[in-house]
Amino acid sequence: MPSPYSRSLAVIDETRCIGCTLCIKACPFDAILGCSQKLHSVISAYCTGCNLCIAPCPVDCIKLVKNNHFPSERTAQFEHARKDFLLACKQRAEIKAIRTQQRHAYNKQLMDTKKKNLADQLQQLKKKSFDS
Structure with a gap:
C-alpha cells in the first residue's frame, strides 16, 4: 500500500x-x-x-x-473523529470501571457497617435479656 x-x-x-x-x-x-x-x-x-x-x-x-x-480532507476528518470517539469510549470505560469499583467498595463498607450495627443490637438485646 x-x-x-x-x-x-x-x-x-x-x-x-x-x-x-x-x-x-x-x-x-x-x-x-x-x-x-x-x-x-x-x-x-x-x-x-x-x-x-x-x-x-x-x-x-x-x-x-x-x-x-x-486521504481526502473528509477522510482525514473522519479518521480524526473516529480516533477521538475511540479514545472517549476507552476513557468512559475506564471511568465506569472506577465507579463500579467505588460502588462495590461503598456497598461492602455499608454492608459491613450494617452487620456490625446488627451484631451490636443483638449483643445489647442479649445483654438486656440476661439482665432482666
Missing part, C-alpha cells in the same frame, strides 16, 4: 530502466530498490513523492503518478 502521506508517488518504467542506481542515491527515503545494471523498483510505502529521483535519471524512466490512497 502506498504511503498515505503523499499525494504523488514515483513510478519507474521498468522497460526503460538501465539500472544506473542514480535514483537510489538520490532518494533520501530509501524508497527505491535495485542494484547496478539490474531493474529498479519503487517501494510505494516509503515513497513520499519528493521528486528528487527524477532529475538524476539519464533515461527519464521515472514519473510521478497520483497517489490514489491519499
Whole structure:
C-alpha cells in the first residue's frame, strides 16, 4: 500500500530502466530498490513523492503518478473523529470501571457497617435479656 502521506508517488518504467542506481542515491527515503545494471523498483510505502529521483535519471524512466490512497480532507476528518470517539469510549470505560469499583467498595463498607450495627443490637438485646 502506498504511503498515505503523499499525494504523488514515483513510478519507474521498468522497460526503460538501465539500472544506473542514480535514483537510489538520490532518494533520501530509501524508497527505491535495485542494484547496478539490474531493474529498479519503487517501494510505494516509503515513497513520499519528493521528486528528487527524477532529475538524476539519464533515461527519464521515472514519473510521478497520483497517489490514489491519499486521504481526502473528509477522510482525514473522519479518521480524526473516529480516533477521538475511540479514545472517549476507552476513557468512559475506564471511568465506569472506577465507579463500579467505588460502588462495590461503598456497598461492602455499608454492608459491613450494617452487620456490625446488627451484631451490636443483638449483643445489647442479649445483654438486656440476661439482665432482666
